[in-house]
Amino acid sequence: MSYSIIAEYVWLDKNKNLRSKARTLTSFPSVWPRWTYDGSSTGQASGHDSEITMIPRAVFDCPFRGERHKLIICDTYDSEGNPTESNTRHSATHIFANVIEQHTWFGLEQEYFLMNLETGRPLGWPQEGEPEEQGKYYCGVGSGKVFGREIVDRHYKLCLEAGVTISGINAEVAPGQWEFQVGPVEGISAGDHMIAARYILERVAEEAGVGVEYDPKPITGAWNGSGCHTNFSTKNMRKGTDDKTGLDWINEGIERLSHKHEEHMAVYGSGNERRMTGEYETSSYDTFSSSVAGRGCSIRIPRHVNEEKKGYFEDRRPSSNCDPYLVTSKICET
Numbered sequence: 107m108s109y110s111i112i113a114e115y116v117w118l119d120k121n122k123n124l125r126s127k128a129r130t131l132t133s134f135p136s137v138w139p140r141w142t143y144d145g146s147s148t149g150q151a152s153g154h155d156s157e158i159t160m161i162p163r164a165v166f167d168c169p170f171r172g173e174r175h176k177l178i179i180c181d182t183y184d185s186e187g188n189p190t191e192s193n194t195r196h197s198a199t200h201i202f203a204n205v206i207e208q209h210t211w212f213g214l215e216q217e218y219f220l221m222n223l224e225t226g227r228p229l230g231w232p233q234e235g236e237p238e239e240q241g242k243y244y245c246g247v248g249s250g251k252v253f254g255r256e257i258v259d260r261h262y263k264l265c266l267e268a269g270v271t272i273s274g275i276n277a278e279v280a281p282g283q284w285e286f287q288v289g290p291v292e293g294i295s296a297g298d299h300m301i302a303a304r305y306i307l308e309r310v311a312e313e314a315g316v317g318v319e320y321d322p323k324p325i326t327g328a329w330n331g332s333g334c335h336t337n338f339s340t341k342n343m344r345k346g347t348d349d350k351t352g353l354d355w356i357n358e359g360i361e362r363l364s365h366k367h368e369e370h371m372a373v374y375g376s377g378n379e380r381r382m383t384g385e386y387e388t389s390s391y392d393t394f395s396s397s398v399a400g401r402g403c404s405i406r407i408p409r410h411v412n413e414e415k416k417g418y419f420e421d422r423r424p425s426s427n428c429d430p431y432l433v434t435s436k437i438c439e440t
Contacts, residue, residue, distance in 0.1 A: 109133075112175040114168055115141055115160050116305050117182050118192045120149030122429060124305050138162035138178055150182065150190050158190060159183045164298035169264035170309060177268060177305065179298050195297060198435035202293040205340075205438060211418070212296035212434050213273070213289030213337035216303070217426050219324055220254040220282050221317035228282025228325065229253035229316065237281050240329060244279045252277045254316065258284050261303075261310045270302050279330040279387075289337065293438075297431040322425035323380035331381030331388070332426035338437050339418035352416025353407075359440075360396050360405050360419060366440045367394040367404070373432040375425025382423065389422065 111134060116126045125148060129141065145151025145158035160180035167173040181195040189196035202210065219228045230253030231237055246252045258275055265272040265286075273287045286307075288299050311318045323331040342355040350358075363370065371378065371391065382391035387401045396405040396419075398412045404423050411417035424433045 109174075112168065112171050113138070113178050114171075114176065115162070115178045115180055116301065117143075117160055117180045118301070120190075120192055122192050124301075124308055126305065138165060138176075141180075145184070145190075150192070151184065155185050157185060159185075159187075163195065164295065164302070166268040166270060166302050169267040169306065173267070177302060179301050194429050194431040194435075195294065198297065198431040199294050201435040201439050206293075208340040208342065210293055210434075210438050211290040211337075211339045211344075212292075213287060213418075214296060214300050214430060214434075215285055215287050215333070215335040215337070216300065217278055217283065217285045217332035217334065218307075219280070219319040219321075219332065220257060220284065220311065221319045221324075223315065223317050228280065228319070230281035236327070240279045240281075243277060243281050243283070245276050251281075253282050254284065257310055257314050257316060258286075261307045262286065264306050264310065265303050268302060268306060270299050270306070272299075272303060278332075280325065283330070283332065294431070294434075296434050297429075300430040320427040322375060322377050322427060328386070330386045333381065333388075333422060334375070334424040334426050334428050334430070334433070336421045336424050336433055336437065337418050338421060338434075343418060344416060346416055352414075353412065354415075356407060356411070356417070356419050360407075362440050363405060363421070363437075364394045364396070370421075370423065370436055370440070373429070373436050374423050375428035377427070378423070378425040381425060 111131045112128050114126050114128045119125050141160045142157045144156050146153045146156035150158050162178045162180050164179040166177040168175040168177050181193045182190045225233050242251050262275050271291050275286045278285050288303055291299050308318055343352045346352040379391045382388045384390040389395050389404045395403040397403045398407045399409040406420040
């Protein structure tokens with residue numbers, strides 16, 4: 107039977123902002139077709155040779171139009187077939203291809219602020235001055251403690267309808283600040299699911315007339331910033347081997363990370379030095395550290411992982427505006 111499908115193609119522009127456009131397909135394709143857009147309007151090409159090609163990489167049900175319709179996560183290529191500057195998925199794919207046997211799992215904790223577009227301040231903030239100091243807002247319940255829950259709940263439900271592996275949400279430490287978690291997702295797919303989740307959030311906020319702010323420190327002063335804490339494990343970390351426990355593999359991984367701190371910080375998001383001051387549950391931007399159950403360190407080993415001697419570690423350094431393909435592939439590479 108012939109019927110129409112609306113396919114919304116989603117990609118990242120030069121500044122890694124989300125863009126999308128839709129097309130009608132008259133039947134369900136065996137392979138999702140490539141498509142092009144005007145790269146001169148997205149900062150990715152000149153006007154005399156402006157076509158950028160999108161190649162579909164991940165497909166989700168469209169929760170806005172119904173599950174027959176689709177969201178297509180794409181990466182992008184210039185007129186000569188080279189990946190565009192913002193196409194970090196391309197290089198990440200090659201890194202993950204080298205460790206397929208380790209079944210690398212990721213859990214990404216995306217923090218963000220919902221913004222009042224008229225005042226330019228987070229939801230729940232007065233037009234002048236500051237709200238009560240942080241303390242009552244984290245995982246808060248009730249008026250005056252949480253702001254924007256209807257947006258967050260709608261985003262949560264629509265991610266589930268789309269097939270995004272979203273594992274939870276919570277109100278964060280500052281008013282108007284929230285977090286959602288993506289994962290566990292394996293390999294390159296972690297980035298795909300995060301991009302889909304961010305797209306859905308932007309669309310839900312758009313409907314509500316509210317902004318989404320991923321800057322790691324949009325509010326100066328005695329307020330927590332926003333990160334994208336990244337949980338990571340390999341098969342060896344989860345199960346151990348004949349000669350090592352999973353915890354041994356975790357500690358070996360952390361040792362390797364300690365020697366590559368500057369390389370990681372270079373790809374963990376912009377403006378991160380404003381968040382990572384060593385205060386407000388952050389480590390120092392310039393110094394690598396690790397601990398069991400500590401939140402003021404670069405790498406945290408959860409207490410239960412330390413006791414069970416297997417599991418995963420949490421990299422607390424990535425910023426909220428990070429590129430998930432860069433972060434996940436860099437951790438995997440190291």
